[in-house]
Amino acid sequence: MAYDTGARVRLTREVQVTAHGTAAGGGFPGALFLAEGLAGIVTGVEQGSGGVAQDRLASFDEQVRHLPGLTAGLFEDLRQQAIRAGVFGSGAGTRTSYKVQFANGFVLDGLEEDWLAPL
DSSP, rough: OOTTOOOOOEEESEEEEETSSSSSSSSEEEEEEEEEOOEEEEEEEEEEEEEEHHHHHHHHHHHHHOOOOOOOHHHHHHHHHHHHHHHSOOOOOOEEEEEEEEESSSSSEEGGGGGGEEH
């Protein structure tokens, strides 16, 4: 279900907060989680491509880009497998992510559509 700015929503799962303030794993994981059922208001909507698989692939690229020779070749093969799995397993194309301000004052960006439900 798509949500407009101002929509009242709740979390459908526990969401880990990362160092970059995104739910999709764009930063280092922190020890903080927002609880399932926490209510909030959508304050932003972003259309993009990829999804969680694409975000994780970018993180993978950053971590292994300095590896030498044969090791780099092995990781490139793994990368291609991850791309294929992402395309067929989690869907390809555009995704919608949301920025939500929660009742406890936290604001979290990068929430996937299926992580939210209407209030």
